[in-house]
Amino acid sequence: MSRSPVRLFFFTLPLLAAFAGCTGAGDGRTRITFWALGAEGEHVAKLMPAFNKRHPDIDVRVQIIPWNAAHEKLLTAFAGESLPDMCQIGNTWIPEFRTLNTIDNLSPWVAASKTVHESSYFPGIWDTNVMDSLLYGVPWYVDTRVLFYRSDLLAAAGNAQPPGSWEEWFDCSAKMQSRFPGSYANFFSTNNEWAPPVILGLQKGSSLLKENNTLGDFSGPEFTAAMHAFYTFFKNGWAPVKTAQIVSVYQAFAEGFFAMYITGPWYIGEFMNRLPDSLQGVWMTAPLPGPDGGIGLSLAGGSSLVMFRQSKHKAAVWSLIEYLSEPEQQLEFYRLTGDLPARVETWRDPALAGNRFAGAFFLQLNHVRATPKVPEWEQIAQKVREYAELITMDQYTVEDGLRALDREVNVILEKRRWLLHGR
């Protein structure tokens, strides 16, 4: 194809972002720009004075980017060549920025580091940052999904413990339904979350994509079995199909409209603040039940710190990444934000060991898996959500829906097949 019009198009973009990229302080100090996201950005600034005391020659400029605009802003900054020196990014974005060849390989830095060692991190989380055996990000804080439940409602229906296997989960849901007609045992927000069906698929052993991540594997036997299980909850009335009727999750959970909900650590703080006092001590967290018992897999989420390739001050960037990875800073950051620290040893500290809700997360974090490491994943995940919703609404049978999903996923992955095979 003719390349010049495309280039010209992008030559107009830097104009928009040119003013964001100035570096180099006048006072001889090394100035690095650090994009941090949302609430993390607000709090990380509080860790900077201590860093400056230790490294008076480095001037860190923390810029706060709102979470919901971060992804677009990073891509636009890449197109406009105005990326910062380092950034906090969601670890599922790493494949995308690796494809753009814009984040730096951190393996040599880690090899020489006294602070950052692979052994200090949860293996499943660390793995999300590795592509082709090279490390592209250092885990900063972690998240995963666990089961939040109302122990009082479960007990009232005769369940002393949260479910420990899929069998128990179905059984518990059925008991809840006959004990509390008009309410639901579970809640899955099928209208905006792709995580629950994907988690069930991972638990059943589906790789989600196949043949070197170039084709969808959603109509394969593992994911089909998982989707049948997911559909069971809706078919039997164990979870509401019309999710829009739940305006506030907190309120519905407090009212007992549902008793089990799969979600992430940000709900610990929300439930502590928003649920009435009478329910404190009644709601609890548990690791996800596996298909045949034991702890089932969950998603390896969280944020990592990455260094951009075009940065001129990589040593300074690395010293900041190292500083933020120290156990003391990890704990301090946990106290400030409530974000769960990525380093395993910090979990022994009373600050975390004393949090009764965090224990389930610690157990779960040893059973997490990364979603397929392709830049198209986010787009594919949205399609999974879309078809899971259609299946729960009986617009498709499980088999037909998953075949249609695979067809759409294969269209999305066409470019990837061409890059790997066709050229």
Add this chain to the structure above:
Amino acid sequence: MGGKRAVILFLGPALVAIGVFFFVPVLAAFALSFTDFDIYALGSFDYARFVGFKNYAQLLADPLFWKAFRNTLEFLLIGGPLSIGVSLAAALMIQSKLVRWKGFFRTAYFTPVVTTLVAVAVIWRFIYHPRFGLLNYLLSFAGIGGIDWLGDQHWAMPAIILMAVWKNFGYNMVIFIAGLQNIPAELYEAASIDGAGHLQQLRTITVPLLAPTTVYISILTMIGYFQLFSEPYVMTQGGPLNSTLSIVLLMYQQGFRWWNMGYSAALAFVLFAFIMAGSFLQSRVQKRWEAS
């Protein structure tokens, strides 16, 4: 000769600016719509392929595009006439001899137009709140209850239309007022001497003499409403179940969320074709109407 040079001198800078900042990007986007420019191509230009009309073919086969098209058309066909009707009614009221404080009302009705949409959206989200919202509170007196305006796929688009009409009618109202002021007062005097009532005057004097203004406004409104974006972007993100997804919102999602720039550019030109066709149709109708 001197005149020619002066023309070049005066028009040149503007033409260069329009060329560089408008025509070149538009041509670049047009070229882009024939490629599969995506996240891979952003990393290296070698990964972009010339794909001919594939984006256009794929687009016309995409159920999501047709969903967005139907939503946009619904917004246009219901919201457009409604907005023009409300504007005309407001203009007639303000121009009426019976109304005092004309300046105040004109300003008040124009205020939503100049208020930023994000601030407006915050207020309207409260108004539409299913449990604590003003709208449901008022409806409860009529015995209607519990409509989840933005969360229900059947009510989300009407809710967006209502808000958009409220936000935009002030602009057309001001143009209508200008149009009304251009109608000679003698015509009304003569009509009332001949015994014509208010409705008759409206039908035989106001509406025909406002026709050029109305055509101008309807073309502007159509162009604007075809490009529905901010309202669903801020209020619903296109949901629930894509019931408020508009063509431009789909274009934005494809372009900046998934970085499918080629596909997104193709969408832009399809939208351009729709708007061109719509404007052409309207001007043809106007010409025929004027001839008769």
